[in-house]
Amino acid sequence: MREGLRPFTLPLEVVMKKRLICNACGAELxxxxxxxxxxxxxxxxxxHVDRAPLTEPGVAFKSYEPIMRSFGDAPAPLEFTPQYWLNPDDLTDAVGNTPDxxxxxGCCGMGGFxxxxxxCRCGAEIGTLQTDCVTPRVFIPEPGKTAWIENFGTEE
Ligand SMILES: [Zn+2]
Structure with a gap:
């Protein structure tokens, strides 16, 4: 019999992966x-290239610059920082278009302006998708509506 479990430590090279979840219902987004x-x-x-994703699938970028800036007095909806830029291909089936x-x-796609x-499938507004011809292809989560949880699974 072993005398209990040793604390599990990760080597520094291992990059911790995270999943985005909905704050309201806990669904994995x-x-x-x-x-x-x-x-x-x-x-x-x-x-930033129009119509091209900002990151490859499986990778998110934490940006300290907003993806858009307002030219008027009121800030643009996506003018907060920090903000995460995700590849839309990484979204799960729990995510869908708003009925609004x-x-x-947008022009050819969704502008997200x-x-x-x-x-989320629970109805919470969890982020903004940009898929238009004048935007990159990106998903940006709403900070107050979503959270990152560490991924302890073995899934790649
Ligand atoms: Zn939800």
Whole structure:
């Protein structure tokens, strides 16, 4: 018999992955993601290209610059920092479009200029998807409505 379990420690090289969950119901909104920080000098900020994702699937970028800035007096809906830039392919089936059509407007896709346009299956407005021809392809979670939990699973 062993004398109890040794505390489990991770080597420093192991990158902790996190999942985004809904604060209201706990649903998992993404798979396990590696999060790169905009404050890490070894991390290059994603290049903004219209219609292209900012990060590869499985990777999120924590940005200390907002993805959009207002040209008027009122701040743009996505003008908060820090904010996370996710690849829309990482969203789970728990995430879908809001029924509020005003928030789904755009040119060829969703502009995400009018506030959160994605909801959890419980109805909580959990973030903004941009898929338009004048935006990158990105999902940005709402900070107050979502949380990151550490991924203790063995899933890659
Ligand atoms: Zn929810």
């Amino acid at each position: 993404t798979g396990a993601l590696r999060i790169l920080s905009g404050k890490d000098p070894s991390v290059t900020s994603p290049e 059509n005003q928030h789904l407007s 009018n506030g959160p346009n994605q909801i």
